[in-house]
Amino acid sequence: MTRQFHKMHGLGNDFVVMDGREQPIAMTPALAKALADRQFGIGCDQLILLEPSTTADVKMRIWNHDGSEVQSCGNASRCVVALTGAKSLETSGGIVEGGSFGAEVEVSLPPPHFGWDEVPLNYPMDTAQLPLAWGPLEHPMALNVGNPHLVFFVPDEKAIDLVSIGPSIEHDPAFPERINVNVASIADDGIHLRTWERGSGLTMACGTGACATAVAAIVQKKVTSPVRVHMRGGDLTINWAPGEQIQMRGSATHVFKGEIDLEQFAR
Known part of the structure; x- marks a missing residue:
């Protein structure tokens, strides 16, 4: 159960990146939350798991610090492009394209959506200026x-x-x-x-x-x-x-890599 991980950050927004493309990792909300814990785990804002993709160079899954899985993360996308050299990432929020430009990494996110049901909201409202x-x-x-x-x-x-x-x-x-x-x-x-x-x-x-x-x-x-x-x-x-598409350019920093025994965190 010992697996390698990379600690990275984009402008201080920090990530633990684990590669499950060759050896799958059974990530769960509880495991992601435990690994993200800054006192008892590795510590991060988001846990990133790389998996095989049939539509892009790599699939990227994202768990927040509280263990909830989310669709997209721009800073993490730049870090994954910098780490793997991937030109395209499959995410739950759509395909993200990326590339390196000197010391910076640029990724292109899908076009934004403005419909109330696309945000989503629980009921119709004017998303240009919510009456809240x-x-x-x-x-x-x-x-x-x-x-x-x-x-x-x-x-x-x-x-x-x-x-x-x-x-x-x-x-x-x-x-x-x-x-x-x-x-x-x-x-x-x-x-x-x-x-x-x-x-x-x-x-x-x-x-x-x-x-x-x-x-x-x-x-x-x-x-x-x-x-x-x-x-x-x-x-x-x-x-x-x-x-x-939305183009975002900025730094992506590799801090260190290490190994961790996932069995001790399994609940």
Whole structure:
């Protein structure tokens, strides 16, 4: 049961990557949660499992820190491209294409979806400006960029207490699959962003959050493409035009590799 793993991060959003293409790994929510635990496991925001794919170079499955499996992760996609050299990734959120450009990695996510049932929401609402509010946050845009996001534009993203308000938004009954929460402000140098990730909490950076926020800002004519998105862990460049894929470019860092006995974590 001893298996190799790689510890990687994209702008501080960190991952444990395990390769199950030749020797399958029976990953479960409980096992993923145990491995992601920062005190008793390896520790990460997301656990990434690579599997064989018939539609892409590799299949990528993603479990959040709490053990919930999700559809897409932009930062993890860049890390997997950097680690494996894959040009295409199969995810539950669609096919992700990627390639290396010097010190950075670029991936192209499928076009965003804006329909209320595509986000998804539990009932029809105007996703361009949801008629909902949580404390100081109100009327966000809702969209799906491989996973569901809300985007709030505020004067100062640092002034929002996401640790307190994020969980209540994430678990609001309006969102049947829970939701990622982005608060952003617009400045001369681009977008400044903080993200509460469903199942992981407040992270250093969120790739799909940067994509969702950039798309929302472009749709609302707050910025033009390409745009630089600044997060606590670093910056991403997002390029998008309506009807097209979302291109995201930034760093992907390999920290170390190791081995772990999965049997001790099996429950």
